[in-house]
Amino acid sequence: MALDNPTTQAAVTTADKVFEQMLHAIVDGTIKAGSKISEPELAKNYQISRSTLREALNRLEKCHLIERKANVGSRVVECSIAGLLEIYVVREALEGMACRQAAINMTDDEILEMKAMLKQHASAKALRDGISYYQEEGDLDFHYKVILGSHNQQLINILCGQLYHLVRMYRCQFGMNSPRVTKAFDEHSRIIEAISDRDGELAEILMRRHIAASRKNIENKIAQQQ
Amino acid sequence: MALDNPTTQAAVTTADKVFEQMLHAIVDGTIKAGSKISEPELAKNYQISRSTLREALNRLEKCHLIERKANVGSRVVECSIAGLLEIYVVREALEGMACRQAAINMTDDEILEMKAMLKQHASAKALRDGISYYQEEGDLDFHYKVILGSHNQQLINILCGQLYHLVRMYRCQFGMNSPRVTKAFDEHSRIIEAISDRDGELAEILMRRHIAASRKNIENKIAQQQ
DNA sequence: CAAAGCCTTATTGTCGACAATTTATTATTA
DNA sequence: TAATAATAAATTGTCGACAATAAGGCTTTG
Numbered sequence: 098m099a100l101d102n103p104t105t106q107a108a109v110t111t112a113d114k115v116f117e118q119m120l121h122a123i124v125d126g127t128i129k130a131g132s133k134i135s136e137p138e139l140a141k142n143y144q145i146s147r148s149t150l151r152e153a154l155n156r157l158e159k160c161h162l163i164e165r166k167a168n169v170g171s172r173v174v175e176c177s178i179a180g181l182l183e184i185y186v187v188r189e190a191l192e193g194m195a196c197r198q199a200a201i202n203m204t205d206d207e208i209l210e211m212k213a214m215l216k217q218h219a220s221a222k223a224l225r226d227g228i229s230y231y232q233e234e235g236d237l238d239f240h241y242k243v244i245l246g247s248h249n250q251q252l253i254n255i256l257c258g259q260l261y262h263l264v265r266m267y268r269c270q271f272g273m274n275s276p277r278v279t280k281a282f283d284e285h286s287r288i289i290e291a292i293s294d295r296d297g298e299l300a301e302i303l304m305r306r307h308i309a310a311s312r313k314n315i316e317n318k319i320a321q322q323q
Numbered sequence: 324m325a326l327d328n329p330t331t332q333a334a335v336t337t338a339d340k341v342f343e344q345m346l347h348a349i350v351d352g353t354i355k356a357g358s359k360i361s362e363p364e365l366a367k368n369y370q371i372s373r374s375t376l377r378e379a380l381n382r383l384e385k386c387h388l389i390e391r392k393a394n395v396g397s398r399v400v401e402c403s404i405a406g407l408l409e410i411y412v413v414r415e416a417l418e419g420m421a422c423r424q425a426a427i428n429m430t431d432d433e434i435l436e437m438k439a440m441l442k443q444h445a446s447a448k449a450l451r452d453g454i455s456y457y458q459e460e461g462d463l464d465f466h467y468k469v470i471l472g473s474h475n476q477q478l479i480n481i482l483c484g485q486l487y488h489l490v491r492m493y494r495c496q497f498g499m500n501s502p503r504v505t506k507a508f509d510e511h512s513r514i515i516e517a518i519s520d521r522d523g524e525l526a527e528i529l530m531r532r533h534i535a536a537s538r539k540n541i542e543n544k545i546a547q548q549q
Numbered sequence: 550c551a552a553a554g555c556c557t558t559a560t561t562g563t564c565g566a567c568a569a570t571t572t573a574t575t576a577t578t579a
Numbered sequence: 580t581a582a583t584a585a586t587a588a589a590t591t592g593t594c595g596a597c598a599a600t601a602a603g604g605c606t607t608t609g
Contacts, residue, residue: 137590137591148562148563152377155381167336167339169570180477184477186424190420191416337592375594394562551609554608559600559603566596570589570592571591
């Protein structure tokens with residue numbers, strides 16, 4: 098499945114399974130943003146012990162999806178405009194660098210794969226233009242592939258392991274089917290081109306612009322609403 | 324104390340205290356890099372239950388200081404040249420952006436504080452030139468202040484909360500008293516100047532060069548040794 | 550003798566209960 | 580009545596024990 102996280106290995110332990118269930122629930126808002134987490138209640142719901150639940154909570158905390166205070170408890174993070182913009186700033190820096198590294202470190206096979214993926218997205222886009230949900234998945238696919246292509250384990254961990262869960266949460270809860278799909282698609286093409294040319298400097302610049310454009314798009318939307 | 328982490332609140336629970344003890348032990352190599360962690364053994368050493376120890380281990384995992392495999396156990400991370408260079412790449416991207424944001428978001432008071440700190444470092448440096456341990460602390464102080472000055476919670480969490488423990492670990496275990504102290508000091512000055520001028524673009528460029536210079540310095544050292 | 554399979558041992562994952570702390574409620578007092 | 584103090588309830592932190600899984604040593608077999 099497109100949105101599965103390439104850094105997480107298959108869930109073997111029950112804590113892992115509960116973690117994944119809660120992950121989805123938090124991302125899609127079933128467990129509401131900002132809500133308090135009651136350990137006894139959730140443990141009963143999932144029919145597990147509190148120890149196991151706490152293990153799952155620790156994994157969620159690693160993704161910055163919940164926050165814990167000693168002797169007080171856990172809360173799901175809030176989704177605020179300010180928080181969203183903060184994430185964009187981090188993404189601009191990190192994915193820009195990931196893109197530069199990808200231009201250096203990607204294998205030729207990986208580049209071919211990316212081109213194929215983009216071609217597939219192109220036809221899917223032609224098919225159902227405007228409907229953006231699949232495009233959103235495609236967008237994440239693209240960004241994942243670039244990040245993985247950096248071959249930098251730290252970058253991969255931070256971006257795919259933690260930050261992207263938050264990104265998905267915001268996309269779900271703020272319902273972003275942006276009108277940028279077509280433009281974003283072109284930008285993706287040029288980025289792949291730069292990577293293919295092994296031009297790390299250009300690749301970084303293009304990726305940073307690509308993400309900054311998304312951020313500005315959001316900022317404009319907000320400005321309009323007010 | 325200079326090296327204390329500004330993002331971590333005072334340790335109240337015993338798991339917190341054990342976490343801090345293990346943190347120091349791992350950073351300075353008392354608990355060897357790459358070594359396996361035996362839960363029963365450590366629990367006995369610290370005279371706590373395994374549950375509490377596991378809580379501490381989870382915090383260490385959040386800092387990427389240990390790695391866990393399901394049903395197998397935890398290991399302290401290895402310190403490799405490749406791993407160190409990976410961190411520099413991430414720092415170049417993130418601290419560069421943090422510096423840009425600091426130029427935008429720092430208060431005038433914070434900027435004054437940074438200037439004062441630098442002046443203090445200058446006198447301390449004149450006093451004991453060449454001895455770099457204190458300078459290392461000063462260096463971390465400087466970088467911390469810039470990161471905090473970004474006023475971006477995500478940046479602060481990633482850099483101060485996780486990555487900097489690893490940075491300190493590498494510094495301790497690879498024993499880096501680089502001959503770059505003087506040069507680094509000048510670079511710090513120029514960065515603060517750019518921030519003071521509210522020139523985010525320049526501030527980012529200077530910080531990226533500053534970190535890239537450190538990375539290249541290491542790469543050269545390695546190249547010489549071989 | 551080497552390799553595969555089984556068994557023993559040790560380690561990790563999970564559970565339920567108790568202790569410590571916080572939060573909510575009630576009672577008291579100015 | 581409002582604010583404070585004391586008390587009760589609930590929640591989190593910690594503990595020790597059991598179950599499930601993996602690692603190491605042993606036997607067996609080709």
